[in-house]
Amino acid sequence: MSILRVENLTKTYASGGSNLTVLHGVNFTLEPGDTFAIVGPSGSGKTTLLGLCAGLDRATSGSVYLNDIRLDTLSEDQRAAIRNQHVGFIFQNFQLLPTLTALENVMVPLELRGERGAQKNAQALLDRVGLGQRGHHYPTQLSGGEQQRVSLARAFANRPKLLFADEPTGNLDADTSATVVDLLFELNREAGTTLVLVTHDLELAARTQRIVRVKGGTVVSDTQERKSERVIERANGE
Amino acid sequence: MKFSWLFRMAWRDSRRSRQRLLLFMSAIVLGIAALVAINSFGDNLALSIDDQARELLGADLTLSWNRPPTRKTQQLAKTMGRDRAYEVSFASLVSIPKTGGVRLAQVKGLTGNFPYYGTWEVQPASAVQTFRQASGRVALVDDALLVQLGAQPGDSVRLGNLSFLIAGRVTKTPGQAAIAATVAPTVFVPNQFLANTGLLQRGSRVNYKYYYQFAPGTDVDKYVRTISGRLDKDGVNYDTVSERKKQTGRSFADLTKYLSLVAFVALLLGCVGVASAVQLYVKEKIASVAILRTLGASGRQALLIYLLQTALMGLIGATVGALVGSAVQLVLPRVFGDFLPVTVQTTLSGPAILGGIGTGLLISVLFALLPLLAIRNVSPLRALRNSYEDDLSGRDPLRWAVYLLIIGFIVGFAYLQTRNLMLAVGFTGGLAVAFGILTLLGLGLIALVRRFFPSSWSYVWRQSLANLYRPNNQTLILVTAIGLGAFLIATLYLTQGLLLGRVQLSGSGKQPNMVLFDIQNEQIAGVRALVKQQKLPILQEVPIVTMRLNDINGKTSSESKPPRPDQPADTVRADSTRRPPSWAFTREYRVTYRDTLISSEKIAAGKGPYQENGAIYISMEKDYMERMHVKLGDTLNFNVQGAPIPTIVGGTREVDWSRVQTNFLIVFPSGVLEQAPQFRVLMTRVPDNQTSAVLQRGLVSQFPNVSAIDLGLILKTVDEILDQISFVIRFMALFSILTGLLVLASSVVISKYQRLRESVLLRTLGASRNQILRITALEYGLLGLLAALSGILLSVAGTWALARFVFEVAYQPDVVPLFVIASVVTVLTVVIGVFNSREVLVRPPLDVLRGDV
Ligand SMILES: Nc1ncnc2c1ncn2[C@@H]1O[C@H](COP(=O)(O)OP(=O)(O)OP(=O)(O)O)[C@@H](O)[C@H]1O
């Protein structure tokens, strides 16, 4: 059973009379527990692809299966419910709710599910990312790295099956990036989450099991295919 | 749905913007305060009228007539009740010999212990006792009259041939509002002396009235029902406590209901402010909503979080408004002062408070919902991409549903207040037109500035002009809110000026300004001589004959009563609409005779009055003819002091009643009534008060039964009444204006958050504080000026239409007060705008960089 399956995904924007096709028939499948990076030049369609996979937007054609549920037939509110059940997010600009404290930000996904003990669990997660003492602070009172750690805690709060991260270190300096990335992979391993990572940073991408390279809206290389190609080549060579 | 979580989220999210949210909602506070104050006052007034109903009448029952009823009825009137008081009243000139002052007053001759209920406030209090004993010629005189004539208790007042000692100053008579005493001040004298004054002559319109007290516990209404048939037939009017209660209650309920519509306008104005404030608030919250949506909140949940916030603030605003209103109602009895017939006690009115809170909450939430609806459509994609715009641009059908709800609510509210659907729809339509025009003016301004942008002007000018149309501008809302306030105030001044100007107009030029009436035939030569002696012109002299109507087409009122029930339904209806009303036969007709029409008359159908082949063709006033259900060619048989005169309706006239002319419902041709008992009315023009006084003194001494109306005095009285009324209206308009300013303050504060970044940026780029201050002041100055001008323009147009089509006079608005209104509104706008923006000048740029504004 795959956790995420993308079939023939195409996205076209109609802007001012002319059509701009951003994704051309993208295909791939992720198994549970995979770590997966999407890399490519700016404007190649990475964020668009991520948004479609997470059910934040609708494709022009093709389909996305998340946990074997076909997303494009669902309404936006039904997709929201799926996100709350199975999906976590980390954004380049953190996207914490500015009016809530750090602790409350982490509590939101839990409370949305109506879980008991939301505060206790959220506090434990904050402790885990090293911000146990800062729970009552508002986002503007935290540094960028701290904000991203809070957003990590929030992303793992609902124990997602799938975690989407769009340039999680894009706004951070090298040292802070390293801390955040270490934390991300640690948490990911502990929770056994499938990770989808969009990044420019090839070093970061290299820490994942599989890298997909996108250019002009098409997948130009996929390490898994190469791996399997190599397997085939090797088989042929023998 | 997890409601408790929604509440918690709403609460948490509001923490950092609570002050601002409260400010949004403060816009509705004054509207609700006005509404609650007026409705509380109305409730308390109704209670007070209930409590003091007997004092309103001063008795358990009154009977009155101006034509003697049958002997049997008179006998009944003389014996009814446990105790009774008798009053004869008519209008007459009265004079104060000591000061030479003369004025038309209401003379009331009283016997008995009136009033039975309530206190007759007289100074000194002992004067009432002296008066009742009636041992000598004493009079109690309304304070207003004493003041006007410069007299004191202890002086004497002359009525016809007799002088009376003024024993007391009347400050309040049970059941009479103080304003009534100003319009028609009364002189009370013991009835037994009236005959000797010589004033009770033929032609004087005299009213007779009995006040009754019944034994405690008597069901007066039930008793009255047993005799009402007979009283109706005899043309006797009767008034019971419950009837009076109903009438007084009704007229004041109407008054407070119409005023509550004015209050409602203030509330709506506030709501428009709320809507625009919430719109900006929503814009700010869109990023948060997108995040919530990526975390799995549904669109409905997100909407509810913010709806709960605004509703809660609305509730707080409404509650504060209700409290303020409950306090304001304490001063309302003083505002209405002289108009009230009862002393109003002020207690908290539960229904008014709850109604006000409910109304405020509902309407503000509806208005807030308009911008809030967009939250449902916020795409989670915004969390990934800042520039994403596609989600909010689409038209939302639910918006139309909310618009419909709002319109429905306004119509419903107006209907509940007035119980008149046409009026409710008209009120809503009028509001829509006013709002629409102001909106168009605002849009027009934006378009104009854009189109003719003066790119060569200085930076400060260009920046402040650009502020009028760039994104998140407040132009529309401010023009609407402030414009509506200016409109109300300006309209008030203009219509007041219009009314006064109209009265003054009739008192100017060659128009008559003094009317002498009740001149007997044998006195006419003497009165003419008296007028000529003062070198005054006789502008008009009209004979008046009083008569009654015997029958119409041979049918009297009793014969034309409802048809038999066995008649088919349609003829019943046809018949009943044509039946002349019974008052047509009981009233007295004052008729003149002439062969031509005068300048205030116009033929509507048929001809003027004429005689042909011995038949008498009369002319009737058009509206009156319709009310009588009479048509051209009908025969009307009149009774002139016992002599029957058959006439035919030969024509109808339209009459302009507002001219100072003697106008008549019925005009006979000449050659019929010349020999009938009659009196005359004479009109002249006096150049000044002194001549007026001399003429009136001459009248009083030589022809005591002749009365004179001095238009100058009427003008003064009208002015006073208008002053009072306009004070009440101004009080109400004040709420609208203050609301407009609050809306202004809150919009300025909201836009401040939008502008803060930019102003700080300007400052880091080297703009001086002075420049920023000037930009801000100029921007609000332009806005305020435009809003004021729009409102004033609208009101000038409205008043012009009123003058042209309703009053039919040429219209020349008074420019100076309009100029003052425009300046005051503009200056206030600038002051509030700059005051609220001062933070821009002092906030350190770092705060902006941290995103902490
Ligand atoms: N709403 C839209 N309408 C039109 N074009 C759009 C829209 N959203 C994105 N695009 C275009 O789609 C293309 C892909 O955008 P996308 O954000 O997916 O690129 P990206 O690979 O994430 O780039 P980056 O690395 O800079 O974040 C871009 O050329 C962008 O201009």
Ligand SMILES: [Mg+2]
């Ligand atoms: Mg991107």
